[in-house]
Amino acid sequence: MATSSPKDRYFAVWMIFFMLGLGTLLPWNFFMTATMYFQSRLKEPLSTEVSANQSKEAGDNHSILEAKFNNMMTLCAMLPLLLCSCLNSFLHSLIPQRLRVMGSLFIILFVFIITAVLVKVPLKPLPFFSITVVKIIINNSFGAVLQGSLFGMAGLLPTSYTTPIMSGQGLAGTFAAFAMICAIASGSELEDAAFGYFIVACVVVFLSILSYILLPKLIWVLAFSVCFTFTVTIGTFPAITADTQSTLAEGGSWEVYFIPVSCFLLFNLCDWTGRSLTAVCMWPGRDSLVLPVSIVARVLFIPLFMLCNVQPRLHLPVFFQHDGFFIAFIVLFAFSNGYLASLCMCYGPKNVLPHEAETAGAIMAFFLALGLASGAAVSFLFRALV
Structure with missing residues (x-):
């Protein structure tokens, strides 16, 4: 017996899936686009007491974190993404969908709150590098769980509801780049611009949480x-x-x-x-x-x-x-x-x-x-x- 699909009044479900799709890749894009800020935090001024040869050697040592940051950032993002996507495909039936989605969103929000706070906290390059790497691993691990759960939700609906997820993900990089350009164009110091930039990320993730809360209710x-x-x-x-x-x-x-x-x-x-x-x-x-x-x-x-x-x-x-x-x-x-x-x-x-x-x-x-x-x-x- 044929059954009709529920009517999506005002395209509410479509818009919510678009917002959630945006939320899956936006966190990673915000980290990736902010490389200028991260690399600036990995610089360490040289001591004026060392000799010229020592300065050159020390300069090489100090810049290694800055030089390797982009490679490490990509590696620490993609490996957890792969592993957690694999785990989610096997364990999704053991963990409730709501816990997977809401838990992932709240942890990602917490990561960005910490990131925004750390903009104002002075740290030496090595501790800052280590903390940033851990945040990227956590962010992309739970981002993988969120993405897998979201596509699983869309699989229960007509095929047209996969489109807004893909569209939202496609906009994530553009949105992050535009936010960074606006932060730079504001004329603020790099530290202040980065703080505002990460606050924007917190707001978007929070809106994704609200979108998911409203999805089954449509009020x-x-x-x-x-x-x-x-x-x-x-x-x-x-x-x-x-x-x-x-x-x-x-x-x-x-x-x-x-x-x-x-x-x-x-x-x-x-x-x-x-x-x-x-x-x-x-x-x-x-x-x-x-x-x-x-x-x-x-x-x-x-x-x-x-x-x-x-x-x-x-x-x-x-x-x-x-x-x-x-x-x-x-x-x-x-x-x-x-x-x-x-x-x-x-x-x-x-x-x-x-x-x-x-x-x-x-x-x-x-x-x-x-x-x-x-x-x-x-x-x-x-x-x-x-």
Whole structure:
């Protein structure tokens, strides 16, 4: 009996496999592309007290680590890759897939965190060389396990899902090279550029971990939605809204009460109303495109508030002079924040199996916090544009 394949809504599975494919080869490419940094750490200044002949001999001895680094790096990368790929093909049935994938990603992330930290730690060439070689061995050993497990996962799906893995791996080298070029172009010292470079690697590996977590759940639309909702909200409130001044007060008591009432009290009342309304009405449904479209549409509130009487201002004109515009915007802004965010948080755990609901809830809470932090960060930009 023929069975139909599950529908990949929004190409979510394809994108996750692409991200995981990127994560398999990106760590090795980051090590390989950073050879200029590694070789600079393997140099050792010569003593001024030695004679010219001794200096030449000492120079030869000191440069041997630098000269042999690329060869050692390749050897220490490819041999573990071969051995662990072989072991994974025999032992994959004994170790759960989730442990193999998540364990490998977390160990690779830990290796890059250590690599970034060591940028700031002074070490002599030989200890630095030894530590780097060990990191490369660990990185490529677990990279082999990750790669084998990923292709095994793709083997359970239609053949088209091998393509994003290969595509992601193909992009890994280009991404690493581009990141290094950007680090150099920043004009920073080599040490600072290398630190930023390895931090980028940590971020990409962390995103690969998130991608794998979301793969069996596909709540990514809802997770993005709740994150985007709070990014828009915190990016605007109170950084812009609290600086809005009444155009009707003319020195009266309304000028004193305008922000406490129109901004803070009204926002919190409408936000609470929106959150509470989901107890009796949950429209649109969790599979409806209306929900993410409505959330993205809230970005229009940013220019609307910017064009109110926000003071002081340097760039934009005041278009919405009357206080009534600001109050209407606040009501819609706050109500939509409460209602749409509440819908996302309610729907998230319902999109997974019952035993995965707790994990889904934790993921949604993470993206909520991410939205709050992102909003706080972009609020500086939004306020500066007014």
